[in-house]
Amino acid sequence: MGAEHGGVPLAGGMANAGAVVRHGDEVERPAPPHAAALHRHLRALAAAGFGGAPEPVALDTAAGRERLAFVPGDVPLPPFPAWAMTEEALARVGGLLRRLHDASAALPPDPSVAWPADLADPRGGTLLCHNDVCPENVVFRDGRPAALIDFDLAAPGRPLWDLAMAARYWAPVLDPESAEAAGRGGLDPVRRLRVLADGYGLAREGRGELVEAVGEAIAVGRAFVAGRVAGGDPVYQASFAAYGGWRRWERIGEWYARTRGTFVRALLA
Structure with a gap:
């Protein structure tokens, strides 16, 4: 290419x-x-x-x-460097996403456009969400998140949904075995979800909803991967096999169901 x-x-x-x-x-x-x-x-x-x-x-x-x-800066790629996984970086990712949402609030998405449904908020919404704020889509400068790239999957939704999708990658919302396999072992996802929410400036009344939205985001992420694998995408097929196939997704779902209450308590503490 x-x-x-x-x-x-x-x-x-x-x-x-x-x-x-x-x-x-x-x-x-x-x-x-x-x-x-x-x-x-x-x-x-x-x-x-x-x-x-x-x-x-x-x-x-x-x-x-x-x-x-071209957006100058450093983009963290797997295995993610330590400077991209600090709590300070995480809080600043939340702040960057909040600034995007504040700017987008006055820019309603065109309802006549067929925005992609791949990672879109199943409940819909009036804000054009990025939907894929993973580390590989954040540009850092001087060790700080400065910009977001790859808006291909942007679609109308709730700001809370965009934050939940980001949390999946950045907390990360993974059981310990999956986190270790993904090179993100040793991180505390419960504490880090609180750091992300604080960095975003999420109001207390929205924090319980965030935990619910994260659960929905796990299901949407699984459906997205299933579609790409079934469609014969070689990149997703290789990743799917490397990380354990459906057993990995079952393990993540079971772990999140068990840990849900801990997430709520940490966010509201």
Whole structure:
């Protein structure tokens, strides 16, 4: 793909693995079907003063490619470096997501657009959520989260849903065995969910709802992986097999059900 499109291939990601290349100050990548609407939203975010998202440059609908301004900084990739997993970094991720939501609140998503349903809030909502704030989609500068990238799965939902989806990756919401296999063993997910919520500035009345939303997010994440595996995506099939298949998802669900009350108590303490 690097030779076909020129430029320097960028590592990371699963959905567009091997298909993203950098040309100097620009990044060329596959364009999602709703790219035109997404570009309008990203430009509106910039106009609203939010500087933590990539700025669109051009869209080639015929070729199915888009160009975005390159966002300078460091993106943590597995195995995640220690500086990306600190509690300070976690709290700042929460703050960055809150700033995105505050800027997006005055920019309602176009209801005529077929926004992707892959990781969308099952309850719907009026805010365009990122839905995939994993470490690989956060750009750090000087050790601090500075920007979010890869808005391909953005869709209308509740702010709380976006926070819950981020918590899955950053707490992480994984049983100890799964966390160890993913290179994130030794982290305290209960404490870290509280740190993320505090960094976001989540009000007390929303904290019980966050725990419920995280449970829903686990189910949506499982369905997303199931769809990609059944569809023959080689990247997801390899990851699915490497991490233990369905037994891993069963173990995560069982662990979360047992730990749910502990999460609630920690968030409300």
